[in-house]
Amino acid sequence: MNRERFVRLSLLAFGLILVSFVVMGTTRIFLPYSVARMLAAPTFFTAFALVVYLFLRATLSFFGVVPIEE
Secondary structure (H helix, E strand, C coil): CEHHHHHHHHHHHHHHHHHHHHHHHHHHHHCCHHHHHHHHHHHHHHHHHHHHHHHHHHHHHHCCCCCCEC
16 A cells, blocks of 8 residues: 555545534434434544544554555
């Protein structure tokens, strides 16, 4: 993985978190809270998994196990 891809994935994770909050907020206007949470959950969990993956990659790169190329 190179640095450009790492940054793109980081921005994607941030964007997915924002989308999750927007979906949750807009659907709460029309639908009950529990339904809004169910609709926002997939994007939030996808973003969470991506953040965990990026954290592990950055940690492995910091210790020199799997470097992130330039």
